[in-house]
Amino acid sequence: MLAELDLNQKIVSKQEYKKELKKYQLKLLGLQRKLVDHKLGCILVFEGWDAGGKGGAIKRITQSIDPRGFEVHATSAPTLEEKQYPYFHRFWSRIPKYGKIGIFDRSWYGRVLVERVEGFASEDEWKMAYEEINHFELYLSGRNYIVMKFWFHISREEQIxxxxxxxxxxxxxWKITEEDWRNRDKWNEYEVAVEEMLDRTSTKASPWNVIEGEDKRFARIKCLRLITERIERECINRGISL
Structure with a gap:
């Protein structure tokens, strides 16, 4: 899947970028009100290569909506306390209330990515996680949550x-760490893990959206467009007027 992506897609004009950005940010602001009025939760999951553009996209999503209506969770390694609970406990506790948007900068997919590649999870654990993740997201999708997942893809050359x-x-x-360099050394192993993750956890209820991230402007606009289109579609399916 990743090898077939066209990473040359871009928005050349700064004027066009600003116009599209404003358009989708205003749309999202209006749709945020629909989520509140109809008690719909929205979960946005961001995964991707280090320096892939996740943070920049999240910033453009949140900068023009009501700050009372969203939460951003930056997921890092579990604490000693969190390790005393089942794997999904720390994510369940961060699921947004109905009417709010929960944004996960890294997520439960760590089990089949970094934990798999770095050996923090046993083979049985990460293999079992695919089915666990699908059940988790299916449960949320069936209970008034819109679940969207984004993989930000760039080339190895663009990353360096x-x-x-x-x-x-x-x-x-501050954005670059020794861990980023170590992860880069295992690019091929991560690529295998990413491909399997996309293949085994892209479902009808919560499909993966792969974002061509070589051009940051293109990536941000595509991400915003997909979010607004999906929320609009979910509203229409529920008989909610736009």
């Missing part, structure tokens, strides 16, 4: 370019 830019920029230096 962005890594170097972050290292040289004092305002972005």
């Amino acid at each position: 370019k962005r890594f170097k830019e972050r290292q040289e920029d004092p305002l972005k230096h």
